[in-house]
Amino acid sequence: MNPIIKGIHHVGIKPARKDFEKVTAFYTGLLELHLERSWTKEGARGAMVSAGGGSFIEIIEVDDGAALSPNRSVHLAFHVSDTDEMISRVRNAGYEILVEPKDVCLPSEPPYSIRVGFCRGPAGEEIEFFCER
DSSP: OOSSOOSOOEEEEOOBGGGHHHHHHIIIIISOOEEEEEEEETTEEEEEEEEETTEEEEEEOBOGGGSOOTTOOOEEEEEOSOHHHHHHHHHHTTOOEEEEEEEEEEOOSSOEEEEEEEEEOTTSOEEEEEEEO
16 A cells, blocks of 8 residues: 555535535534534635545535535445444435345455445435445
């Protein structure tokens, strides 16, 4: 591994201005992540939400017409202790479940057993809840 690269620092999400508060509330309220800092720069609001382990989700609003389409390729994977609980939580809040929790064994050497579930976030992003077995 490159000794200069220490890991992923953040994943950026750019919701439409009208969705900024909803997106921030999803991560800080429903998922109970810590709002590390927030700002306004050149008229656009931004937030940095701690995802634990030194990783963050950066949320920066864009003009409503400039947001990515709902079929965006952003993929967030949260390392969790209980995939089923997180899927239940987002389902109960009315979010779309893309993949129900399921066990997967990746055919690596050695085999890698995981439990995953996916939902659609408030900005159209795909969110994975990933649990090592």
